[in-house]
Amino acid sequence: MKIKTRFAPSPTGYLHVGGARTALYSWLFSRHSGGEFVLRIEDTDLERSSQDAIDAIMDGMNWLNLDWNEGPYFQTKRFDRYNAVIDDMLVQDTAYKCYCSKERLEALREKQMENGEKPRYDGHCRDSQDSHTDDEPCVVRFRNPQEGSVIFDDKIRGPIEFSNQELDDLIIRRTDGSPTYNFCVVVDDWDMEISHVIRGEDHINNTPRQINILKALGAPVPEYAHVSMILGDDGKKLSKRHGAVGVMQYRDDGYLPQALLNYLVRLGWSHGDQEIFSIDEMKEFFTLEAINKSASAFNTEKLQWLNHHYINHMPAEEVAVYLAWHVEQLGIETRNGPELKDIVKLLGERCKTLKEMAESCRYFYEDFSEFDADAAKKHLRPVARQPLEAVRAKLAAISVWTPENVHDAIQGTADELGVGMGKVGMPLRVAVTGAGQSPGMDVTVHAIGQARSLQRIDLALAYIAGREAQA
Template sequence: MTVKTRFAPSPTGFLHVGGARTALYSWLYAKHTGGEFVLRIEDTDIERSTQEAIDAIMEGMEWLGLNWDEGPYYQTKRFDRYNQLVDQLLAEDKAYKCYCSKELLDEIREEQMAAGLKPRYDANHPRIIAANAAATEDSPFVIRFRNQKEGSVVFDDHIRGRIEISNSELDDLIIRRTDGSPTYNFCVVVDDWDMEITHVVRGEDHINNTPRQINIYKALGAPVPEFAHCAMILGDDGAKLSKRHGAVSVMQYRDDGYLPEALLNYLVRLGWSHGDQEIFSQQEMIEFFSLDDISKSASAFNTDKLRWLNNHYIKTSAPEYVAKHLQWHLDHQGIDTSNGPAVTEVIKLLAERCDTLVELADQSRYFYQDFSAFDEAAAKKHLRPVAKEALELAKAKAAALESWNTEALHQLIQQTCEELDLGMGKVGMPLRVAVTGQGQSPSVDAVMNLVGKERVVSRIQMALDFIAQREANA
């Protein structure tokens, strides 16, 4: 048997973190078993489904690298198939027409709740029998699935173990609406059958749908897939993950400066583990993944851990790869890299210090753009009259330097210290502020090397002018 999994989002919004984790688990299981992964767009909610949401889902999947083997399939393009099978169930007396109005059903539900009963459709209720008997050929109706009344639905969930639901708990659900459109629970079953889905990985909010769907599979004579229902993702405060916890859209994480590998690595560990290992290559995820190792407990989202992982991938990924993702942020921040060092060289220098690509882009700015002001606190501490002599000497040496490289610049700073009998901090810190405009940066000789001779000399002069102005105002 070829394993076939699917990810089947409803296009009523962006691809959120919970959906991305479900997609990842489905994708990993298919890859682990040498199977196939299907993308299906469940757009039967025509009023709420949008092309914008479809595009957002596709963009998120592609950014994460979760490529699909089949699809995307669209449910709205399969209505003829669904209705063919609804008609088949009608002909086999496994479904029936119901003429009850919504108002009548609402009244019956209120009566049931007032009596302490579970609100549900009861085909044997006297008022429902009467309403169906009074209907004419022109009366509007829905099609309901004739659910079994005896026995139980039993299935072995890969995450939650054996689940048993009595058929008496399940009512006759609607499978075709008054307007002729099929409903979600029916479409899902037909799709899984037609697409030969063997394993359904989805959120625990679908557990209540599963016994209803299993009965429809059986009524159609379709094979029943295996199920794995994942626990929800919580915020770090224990509440269900939502916008107030920060980004929940996958593409918002792209915008916030995360690499797809970091988010995937983080998501795979939100409910699944392999020993104590924290960092997984994609190949390791595929090799080790198992549905049976997914925890049934809810997982808490921890942004600090995600940032730590992201820093790891920024540091350890090939600079050329990081540069591809960084370019979006450089463009977004208006940083033109055409006049400056190779972006890959800047990444090598800054990667250790940055948790996100947003930070990396922002910290790379001084390599490509001149600044008009120094950081106020850094300038106040380090661009003082006492630093003037060191900056003047360093500037003269820089202007005269023929071989511009990190080693030569390191010697330049050392020589300045020795000639003026100053400690490294008394020379290096004023130089750092002069060249970067900031109080923190990587090694100042390496920074000067990438900033370039002309800019370094010009910026040291700008710092000297700042000190002169400071003296004049004193």
């Protein structure tokens, strides 16, 4: 059996984490099986669909590196196909025209609700013998079976059964001639030879309707797998109030796509006790049967932990490619300074996100005229003048600029003055970085460069001189 899955978002908003996880699961299942993955944009809701949302979906899929074999298909470009199928169904009598007015349907609904009944179409036009003109407004409804049940074996949840008596005759074409969502999905899955439909649990109620239409068309019925929702830390459905926004917001916030994918795959799926998965491992181990039936809770701290892991364990050259975007967003010119891969190695242990890393690396590339007030007040005091002057002389005398030689210069200064490394290192840190925190001074001073470090020490000595003059 040829495995073929699809991800079919509606472009009415951003690609959110729930959609991204569904896309990932569908993608992994096809890749695990050596099958194909289709991207389909279900844009039949013309009022709510937008190009911005389409762009956001495409950007998210590309950033996550979830490539597709076919598509993107757009339902709005397939209306002729849908309507041709509907016309054939009218001939085959698996669909019928319904002329019920909006007023009649509203009155029917109100009466049913008053009687405590589930609102549903009563089949008034199903076998009507009334005559109508060709131009009289009407919808087309699917002639749903009235007996028996729809039973499907959900690959995650097991057998699910719906009585056909609970399903009314679904509208498949509106009065304006446009086909409806549930019908378009069926024809698409049929035409695109989708073998497995992996989607959110909110689609479970659509499944029996779609299966009945597929059977009426004589089309093969795919396997279905419905994934549980993602909850916030408070146990409620994940939403914007939890900070749940588009996938690209996670890029903007400094997360690596590899970390987000690793987090999402574990948000409802497991393989033993393993937490860290490469993409190849995900593809090798992924099965639908290992997906949890219960809802999963999104935990930002866990995502940050994973991101920190990937920053420090992926090749620095790869991380630097993603870091470059953040550095560019901050307008930092990196030509006159260390390579970004070196920044990754220097700041990786300290930074949980690439955004934090980009914000922390500015002093490696840009000179400054002022020091952090608190750090300068504490460490650039008159007592620091002698250590700074001494270490400056040793740094200036280095002929081969290496971290080892920089370390020897700092250590040598402390030894000569008979003071602890902190008495030299902290004033030097504030002098060359402008602040009180940085990686080790040997690698930091080395990365900043000899000329720039000496220039900044001179600025710090002038600052100290100014304090001495005011004393």
